[in-house]
Amino acid sequence: MKILIVEDEKELAQDIVNYLSGQNYLCEVAENYNQASEKILIYQYDCILLDLMLPDGNGLALLEELKKENKQDGVIIISAKNSTEDKVKGLQIGADDYLAKPFHHSELSARIHSIIRRKQFNSSNIIQLNEITIDLLGKTVKVNDVQILLTKKEIDLLLFFIGNKNRVISKSALAEHLSGDIADMFDNHDFVYAHVKNLKKKLTEAGYDNYIKTIYGTGYKWEI
Amino acid sequence: MSKLLHKPFKAFTIYALVILACSIPVYFWVIDFIWLNELDEHNRITKEQIANSFNNARIAESELNSLLSNWDKLQPGTTITESFLSVPKPDSTYTVLKQNKYVEDKAIDRFRVLSSYISINGKLYHLQIETNVEETDETILAIAVVTLLFFALLVIGFILLNKRIAKQIWRPFRKTLEKLKSFDLTTQQTVSFEKTDIEEFEELNQALQKLIDKNVSVYYQQKTFIENASHELQTPLAILKSKLDLLVQNKDITNEQAEIVNSIEIPISRVSRINKNLLLLAKIENSQFADKESIEVTELVNETLELLTDYAEAKEITINRALSEKLTVTCNKTLLEILINNLLVNAIVHNIKNGTIKADLSGSTLIISNTGKAILDTTKLFERFSASSSETASSGLGLAIVKEICNRYNWQIHYTFQEAKHNFQVTF
Numbered sequence: 001m002k003i004l005i006v007e008d009e010k011e012l013a014q015d016i017v018n019y020l021s022g023q024n025y026l027c028e029v030a031e032n033y034n035q036a037s038e039k040i041l042i043y044q045y046d047c048i049l050l051d052l053m054l055p056d057g058n059g060l061a062l063l064e065e066l067k068k069e070n071k072q073d074g075v076i077i078i079s080a081k082n083s084t085e086d087k088v089k090g091l092q093i094g095a096d097d098y099l100a101k102p103f104h105h106s107e108l109s110a111r112i113h114s115i116i117r118r119k120q121f122n123s124s125n126i127i128q129l130n131e132i133t134i135d136l137l138g139k140t141v142k143v144n145d146v147q148i149l150l151t152k153k154e155i156d157l158l159l160f161f162i163g164n165k166n167r168v169i170s171k172s173a174l175a176e177h178l179s180g181d182i183a184d185m186f187d188n189h190d191f192v193y194a195h196v197k198n199l200k201k202k203l204t205e206a207g208y209d210n211y212i213k214t215i216y217g218t219g220y221k222w223e224i
Numbered sequence: 225m226s227k228l229l230h231k232p233f234k235a236f237t238i239y240a241l242v243i244l245a246c247s248i249p250v251y252f253w254v255i256d257f258i259w260l261n262e263l264d265e266h267n268r269i270t271k272e273q274i275a276n277s278f279n280n281a282r283i284a285e286s287e288l289n290s291l292l293s294n295w296d297k298l299q300p301g302t303t304i305t306e307s308f309l310s311v312p313k314p315d316s317t318y319t320v321l322k323q324n325k326y327v328e329d330k331a332i333d334r335f336r337v338l339s340s341y342i343s344i345n346g347k348l349y350h351l352q353i354e355t356n357v358e359e360t361d362e363t364i365l366a367i368a369v370v371t372l373l374f375f376a377l378l379v380i381g382f383i384l385l386n387k388r389i390a391k392q393i394w395r396p397f398r399k400t401l402e403k404l405k406s407f408d409l410t411t412q413q414t415v416s417f418e419k420t421d422i423e424e425f426e427e428l429n430q431a432l433q434k435l436i437d438k439n440v441s442v443y444y445q446q447k448t449f450i451e452n453a454s455h456e457l458q459t460p461l462a463i464l465k466s467k468l469d470l471l472v473q474n475k476d477i478t479n480e481q482a483e484i485v486n487s488i489e490i491p492i493s494r495v496s497r498i499n500k501n502l503l504l505l506a507k508i509e510n511s512q513f514a515d516k517e518s519i520e521v522t523e524l525v526n527e528t529l530e531l532l533t534d535y536a537e538a539k540e541i542t543i544n545r546a547l548s549e550k551l552t553v554t555c556n557k558t559l560l561e562i563l564i565n566n567l568l569v570n571a572i573v574h575n576i577k578n579g580t581i582k583a584d585l586s587g588s589t590l591i592i593s594n595t596g597k598a599i600l601d602t603t604k605l606f607e608r609f610s611a612s613s614s615e616t617a618s619s620g621l622g623l624a625i626v627k628e629i630c631n632r633y634n635w636q637i638h639y640t641f642q643e644a645k646h647n648f649q650v651t652f
Contacts, residue, residue, distance in 0.1 A: 009459055015466040019473070080458035083512075084558055102462035102496055105469040168472045172489060182531050184497055185569045185622075187490050191534040217482030218472045 019105040033057030074115035104173035113163030143206035161222035170219040267338035312341030396420035454503035501621035513556040546584040599641035
């Protein structure tokens with residue numbers, strides 16, 4: 001799966017490439033408007049990560065260009081400008097998601113995963129992974145065809161883990177994912193532990209292999 | 225305090241009074257002097273006339289005696305008596321006060337007298353001519369009355385002129401003052417003063433204009449500086465966070481190293497929080513949250529409490545809601561969300577273990593209270609970075625933002641500490 005990262009900050013772009021490469025994504029980087037514009041018109045990407053403030057132009061203009069060409073690439077805006085107007089404007093033009101900097105790579109990866117899933121499988125709402133089947137529309141989870149009852153947050157966690165296979169996910173990333181911007185205002189994210197514990201318990205009880213590993217001092221990992 | 229124009233007015237009035245009072249004796253002296261001079265001259269002319277008449281008439285001795293004895297009747301005010309001097313004394317003039325024979329009910333009158341000698345038929349006669357002069361006190365009284373009358377006219381004139389001048393001349397000043405009173409630095413609107421043809425006011429206006437423009441620009445610069453600084457900080461922070469994310473992916477990381485990475489994350493998220501809040505404050509001050517809509521407070525509080533359940537549960541905090549009443553306010557949604565978020569997050573962060581939170585909405589007042597240990601410093605509570613301490617994760621800006629939002633919409637915020645509970649009361 002191909003991903004284009006439009007980001008003028010080289011360090012950040014490289015980090016994103018590093019993180020996503022482990023998830024079987026093929027990443028390309030465009031450092032400015034012109035490079036990005038060229039790549040967008042020539043190639044097709046599954047997902048484009050778009051920084052709004054580029055040295056030679058505005059990311060929103062790129063987005064408009066893309067939509068004019070009627071391209072179906074998924075777009076996630078990643079911006080340091082956490083302003084509601086930009087967000088609304090970006091989504092109106094046709095971005096699929098908006099992520100304010102600074103963000104956790106795991107959050108980004110989960111969102112990319114979700115967008116690609118939606119685009120690729122034509123909005124099919126069933127995710128199949130080993131013994132597990134998740135029906136996004138019905139909000140049901142089955143393990144070996146036996147339905148298990150998960151709370152909304154537990155399903156959220158599960159999807160987040162699936163979007164970050166074999167990656168260490170920090171507790172704060174999980175907390176931010178579960179409670180949004182509000183997590184930003186706390187230093188203590190111990191509640192995540194309770195949710196993960198419940199999820200693990202329910203999955204193991206249903207006979208699912210224990211893929212969720214606790215990593216000392218940092219967080220969790222979905223090992224597969 | 226007295227008005228500016230009253231001060232010279234008082235001084236002018238006193239000065240006019242002094243000058244006019246001094247003028248009374250001067251007037252009197254001048255008038256009396258002229259009077260007496262004039263009368264002396266008149267007496268001399270009378271004397272000349274008498275002397276001439278006698279010399280021209282060539283009256284016989286016997287006739288002269290009978291004439292002189294009846295002289296008093298013929299020419300009142302003059303007396304001629306035979307002088308026993310051989311050589312005439314020089315003329316003398318003087319003033320006497322005596323009873324007036326010709327006017328009744330008059331006590332004493334003043335007379336100007338010319339005492340002289342004339343020779344009639346070779347004999348020396350003493351001639352005395354008396355003319356009535358106005359008395360000193362009468363003259364002074366008359367002058368004083370007239371002077372006082374003029375003084376009264378002068379004062380009335382001063383008052384009227386003063387009022388007119390105050391109204392007209394001070395009009396540009398009043399306008400300037402009004403503009404200054406309504407000037408608010410935070411609105412970022414500069415003031416323009418009307419042109420006036422009075423040099424001092426024009427100078428004042430220009431100086432004020434300069435001062436205000438400078439202030440506005442400094443204020444603007446400072447705000448944009450905060451905004452820019454926050455923006456600039458955002459990228460390195462993002463990179464730092466990203467590097468940490470990558471670092472923990474490392475399979476060879478030891479437990480110790482993991483601990484360190486974890487402890488780095490906490491201050492980083494704090495910096496990022498402070499940064500975000502500074503940016504937010506700058507934006508609120510820049511009035512970047514202008515659009516309004518009508519929002520149900522009750523619903524918003526409930527939603528926020530829902531989001532915070534996880535954090536409350538982790539601290540075993542009980543949440544009590546008294547939100548039966550409905551309240552709708554018109555404001556910017558983001559700002560109201562931030563306000564409620566900040567108050568509720570504080571109620572959790574600064575709560576004790578097993579504590580309680582109460583959200584109470586009645587009328588147009590929302591009270592958020594939580595159990596706490598000690599009263600907070602109410603004077604500094606809403607200031608930036610005043611409450612921040614190392615033990616909490618606070619950005620030190622939460623309540624400053626709350627206050628800023630309240631200011632914007634003229635909502636009242638009060639803090640009280642009762643029965644070991646912090647109460648924050650917002651009146652919409």
